[in-house]
Amino acid sequence: MHLLLGYRQLRDIRYYADDPLVKRILGLRRLPDVATVSRALAGADQESVRRLQGLLRDGVLARLAALELPRVTLDFDGSVIGTGRWAEGTAVGFNRKKKGQRSYYPLFCTVAQTGQVFDVLHRSGNVHDSHGAKDFILASIATVRAALPGVRIEVRMDSAFFSDEIVRSLEAQGVEYTVSVPFERFAELKARIETRRLWWRAGAGCAYFEAKWKPKVWQHPHRFLFIRTRIKQQFKEPVQLDLFIPHEYGYEFKVILTNKRLGARKVLAFHNGRGSQEGIFAELKSANQLDYVPTRTWVESDLSPLRPPRPQPRP
Numbered sequence: 001m002h003l004l005l006g007y008r009q010l011r012d013i014r015y016y017a018d019d020p021l022v023k024r025i026l027g028l029r030r031l032p033d034v035a036t037v038s039r040a041l042a043g044a045d046q047e048s049v050r051r052l053q054g055l056l057r058d059g060v061l062a063r064l065a066a067l068e069l070p071r072v073t074l075d076f077d078g079s080v081i082g083t084g085r086w087a088e089g090t091a092v093g094f095n096r097k098k099k100g101q102r103s104y105y106p107l108f109c110t111v112a113q114t115g116q117v118f119d120v121l122h123r124s125g126n127v128h129d130s131h132g133a134k135d136f137i138l139a140s141i142a143t144v145r146a147a148l149p150g151v152r153i154e155v156r157m158d159s160a161f162f163s164d165e166i167v168r169s170l171e172a173q174g175v176e177y178t179v180s181v182p183f184e185r186f187a188e189l190k191a192r193i194e195t196r197r198l199w200w201r202a203g204a205g206c207a208y209f210e211a212k213w214k215p216k217v218w219q220h221p222h223r224f225l226f227i228r229t230r231i232k233q234q235f236k237e238p239v240q241l242d243l244f245i246p247h248e249y250g251y252e253f254k255v256i257l258t259n260k261r262l263g264a265r266k267v268l269a270f271h272n273g274r275g276s277q278e279g280i281f282a283e284l285k286s287a288n289q290l291d292y293v294p295t296r297t298w299v300e301s302d303l304s305p306l307r308p309p310r311p312q313p314r315p
Helices: 010-015 020-026 034-042 046-067 133-147 164-172 187-195 264-287 298-306
Strands: 071-078 102-104 107-111 116-121 152-157 176-181 200-203 206-213 222-232 249-258
Touching: 010 034, 046 116, 046 133, 046 298, 071 133, 071 264, 107 133, 107 264, 116 133, 133 152, 133 164, 152 264, 164 176, 176 264, 187 206, 187 222, 200 264, 206 264, 222 264, 249 264
Parallel strands: 071 152, 152 176
Antiparallel strands: 071 107, 107 116, 176 249, 200 206, 206 222, 222 249
16 A cells, blocks of 8 residues: 555655545554554564565466466566665665665566566675576476466576576476577677678568577587667767768677577567566566665565566556
8 A cells, every 4th residue: 555655665654644545445443653564574584575475476376377378478687776775685786877876686587478576586786697597497487387287488588697507497397488699708609690691581670590509618509590680870979950961870780599489580579578577677666666675684675576566457
């Protein structure tokens, strides 16, 4: 109710403490004091976190079971949760908007079909995206598979999760996946792009080719899609407004690792759907106050990222 009314800080409870409508909706004669809520949060432990995670997972699984979907798409990515004051477990890490701010960096598992958060791995702000990712990914897949037998599971991830260990684990579980490739780190992939002459059309301004390849330390070759997109180059120097400035065009490249058997266009469209997860993060921070850390201890802050976003309307 506190979040639905649009409040952020715990002490804002006093603004509606005597509101009879809120009391009636909650079925209470008296709302708890701010100190009471603070003590309740301070009394939380790891068992409280585990039970809350289970409760929220069950809610998401119940929604998926009601929809009777033939496949479930899980997106994995991290998001920065900054705090202006000191909090246990926070650290200075990569923060594009507020450099040097202490923060948490939880790893989220979201369901693309419903826009809900399925699970969260709480982490400090100075860890890499892949820190603890393998066990978290496999645990999320196992939970969905146990609750929804027969459902095909798909996974989408960015280049931070590009590793032979994660890929082999997904294939062992029979999971379809697409992973962005940090091809700048591999000179051979760059050479393939530079020497390629025949590109197959994949849409307006987009072309592709594919190849079987593997890094030297990997065990088996996989399917790699090389995507080239034509874009307008930006003019950064000042120009005169009364002159005609023609557009210059260049190419933007990306590489996708996948085990899907679909055509390149469908694989590209599926992988580009990862952008919807950023919308989920934005809604969590704007409408569910995820960007506000109400406590200073690790366990209580672990409860903060577990709030699911509001249900999305179905078309």
